[in-house]
Amino acid sequence: TVSYQRYDPVKYRTPRGTQLTCKGWIQEAALRMLLNNLDPEVAERPDELIVYGGRGKAARNFEALDNIIRLLKGLESDETLLIQSGKPVGVLRTHPDAPRVLLSNSQLVPKWADWQHFDELEKKGLMMYGQMTAGSWIYIGSQGIVQGTYETYAAAAAKHFKGSLRGTLNVTAGLGGMGGAQPLAITMNEGVALIAEVEEWRIDKRLETRYLDRKMMDIDSAIDLALAARTRGEPLSIGVHCNAVHLLERLLERNCIPDTLTDQTSAHDPLIGYWPHELSYEQATVLRRENPQQYIDYAYRSMRRHVECMLELQSRGAITFDYGNNLRARAKEQGLANAFDFPGFVPAYIRPLFCEGKGPFRWAALSGDPADIAVTDEVVSRLFPDNVSLQRWLKLAKEKIAFQGLPARICWLGQGEREKAGLAFNELVRTGAVKAPIVIGRDHLDTGSVASPNRETEAMLDGSDAVADWPLLNALVNTAGGASWVSLHHGGGVGMGYSIHAGMVIVADGTPAAAARLGRVLRNDPGMGVIRHADAGYEVARDTARRHGLDLGERLK
Numbered sequence: 042t043v044s045y046q047r048y049d050p051v052k053y054r055t056p057r058g059t060q061l062t063c064k065g066w067i068q069e070a071a072l073r074m075l076l077n078n079l080d081p082e083v084a085e086r087p088d089e090l091i092v093y094g095g096r097g098k099a100a101r102n103f104e105a106l107d108n109i110i111r112l113l114k115g116l117e118s119d120e121t122l123l124i125q126s127g128k129p130v131g132v133l134r135t136h137p138d139a140p141r142v143l144l145s146n147s148q149l150v151p152k153w154a155d156w157q158h159f160d161e162l163e164k165k166g167l168m169m170y171g172q173m174t175a176g177s178w179i180y181i182g183s184q185g186i187v188q189g190t191y192e193t194y195a196a197a198a199a200k201h202f203k204g205s206l207r208g209t210l211n212v213t214a215g216l217g218g219m220g221g222a223q224p225l226a227i228t229m230n231e232g233v234a235l236i237a238e239v240e241e242w243r244i245d246k247r248l249e250t251r252y253l254d255r256k257m258m259d260i261d262s263a264i265d266l267a268l269a270a271r272t273r274g275e276p277l278s279i280g281v282h283c284n285a286v287h288l289l290e291r292l293l294e295r296n297c298i299p300d301t302l303t304d305q306t307s308a309h310d311p312l313i314g315y316w317p318h319e320l321s322y323e324q325a326t327v328l329r330r331e332n333p334q335q336y337i338d339y340a341y342r343s344m345r346r347h348v349e350c351m352l353e354l355q356s357r358g359a360i361t362f363d364y365g366n367n368l369r370a371r372a373k374e375q376g377l378a379n380a381f382d383f384p385g386f387v388p389a390y391i392r393p394l395f396c397e398g399k400g401p402f403r404w405a406a407l408s409g410d411p412a413d414i415a416v417t418d419e420v421v422s423r424l425f426p427d428n429v430s431l432q433r434w435l436k437l438a439k440e441k442i443a444f445q446g447l448p449a450r451i452c453w454l455g456q457g458e459r460e461k462a463g464l465a466f467n468e469l470v471r472t473g474a475v476k477a478p479i480v481i482g483r484d485h486l487d488t489g490s491v492a493s494p495n496r497e498t499e500a501m502l503d504g505s506d507a508v509a510d511w512p513l514l515n516a517l518v519n520t521a522g523g524a525s526w527v528s529l530h531h532g533g534g535v536g537m538g539y540s541i542h543a544g545m546v547i548v549a550d551g552t553p554a555a556a557a558r559l560g561r562v563l564r565n566d567p568g569m570g571v572i573r574h575a576d577a578g579y580e581v582a583r584d585t586a587r588r589h590g591l592d593l594g595e596r597l598k
């Protein structure tokens with residue numbers, strides 16, 4: 042049994058079942074999802090309130106957490122709780138259709154928006170890093186990213202390997218909260234995954250949840266095993282206990298060229314998220330605490346070397362892409378001029394999906410009963426019989442995904458599909474086909490909710506990569522539409538100064554009022570993405586808007 046120093050698993054256990062502990066289902070959903078984010082099955086480091094993504098937290102400190110819980114329990118259905126970087130700062134009278142919680146995390150005025158200034162504020166207890174779904178209470182464990190990662194590798198397979206990764210070697214690093222989805226996403230696409238990870242407990246955690254097949258302690262043996270599986274055409278995932286740089290250097294020495302190559306270490310956070318290759322784990326742990334600046338210098342040098350190795354493997358034939366952790370920018374800051382010579386995964390594989398309003402739609406069963414998710418799986422499968430990749434995903438997810446915390450499901454759905462699913466779930470609640478309300482949300486990595494020039498908005502057709510009006514409009518429109526909670530974050534995914542993004546969550550509680558809110562929010566939220574991409578000149582987005590009757594302002598002309 043694990044012992045916790047500060048996180049109390051009894052006190053903070055997520056309520057389940059149909060008994061309310063708050064004054065309404067929306068407040069109850071916010072409470073359950075906050076506590077679910079911190080559930081040790083879900084969170085990476087509950088003792089530090091860290092959910093995933095380096096230091097992405099759900100609440101600023103334990104005092105703030107206790108206060109949020111107390112306030113949610115007393116919150117009326119016409120009030121709104123305000124959260125400023127993980128701390129509750131006020132309750133205001135609004136109205137029943139307004140969000141019950143509004144959150145803003147890690148926002149800094151642009152000129153001050155860097156890690157150095159953030160670290161000073163965090164040390165003074167004035168700020169918290171919310172990453173994406175950590176600080177907006179809709180993280181559902183590694184499953185949340187599995188489908189996105191699966192879709193990315195499926196797109197890579199379609200583009201380069203005739204639709205399957207069978208007989209290919211796919212090298213990457215990082216088995217953290219998000220990176221832990223990589224082995225499963227690769228084997229679901231029938232490939233071999235070879236993944237470097239510095240912290241042994243992370244490898245063990247992925248083995249326990251069946252995301253990973255094998256743990257290896259020695260680099261050469263891991264490479265040999267991976268090559269043999271590739272030759273046999275057998276899907277296999279291997280976590281190797283080493284630094285990413287050491288794995289890549291060895292691959293270069295042996296001239297073993299991966300078929301695909303990427304990375305999901307937490308390079309967005311050089312101090313807390315990335316382990317430098319020149320230090321042992323023990324040395325790094327001490328240095329991080331005692332001389333953070335020197336640690337950061339080591340991390341930057343290491344990230345430069347990391348990208349150099351990736352570029353060298355790319356030049357020898359590996360299909361190489363950045364997986365949204367800002368590694369290339371770190372290497373460039375360290376003087377590597379051609380760090381951006383391999384593309385980001387969004388322009389390479391995901392943007393066409395964004396143009397159709399597709400993104401990481403997800404939901405959780407507040408009852409805590411896996412049977413409720415089985416019912417929703419059934420409904421989604423029936424609603425979209427012609428969506429082949431969705432059907433394949435649902436089948437694989439049922440077989441392979443172990444739930445973490447509250448049972449949940451993710452499915453990339455597009456414009457039109459999301460509102461259909463949301464309204465169908467509301468009916469399931471109304472008719473008692475599921476035991477309790479269903480909470481619906483999404484990642485901030487979505488079509489209309491993020492400005493992040495090195496990731497989601499890299500290489501936009503019209504050069505509007507850094508325009509951040511879109512996520513702000515997204516948060517405003519979801520508030521106006523009546524989402525259950527709405528959040529606006531800075532720095533998620535790629536670090537301070539590099540992104541602005543918004544989240545939304547909406548509860549299907551079976552009432553007509555919820556149906557009206559669901560209809561608005563689940564149409565407008567992806568609709569913002571379609572509008573954003575249409576405005577940037579993507580023909581597919583214009584076509585999607587036309588097909589779904591989204592008004593691109595034509596009536597003004």
Ligand code: NAD
Nearest residue numbers: 094095215217218219220239285306315316364365366534
């Ligand atoms: P995390 O902090 O939970 O895990 C990062 C892991 O990387 C840790 O296990 C750490 O030990 C390991 N690591 C760090 N440096 C290493 C090194 N040099 N060699 C080997 N292992 C090393 O973070 P996460 O939630 O898994 O996210 C990882 C990164 O991926 C973040 O930067 C995140 O923003 C990005 N990300 C991308 C996407 C996407 O869809 N593209 C989605 C989510 C996250």
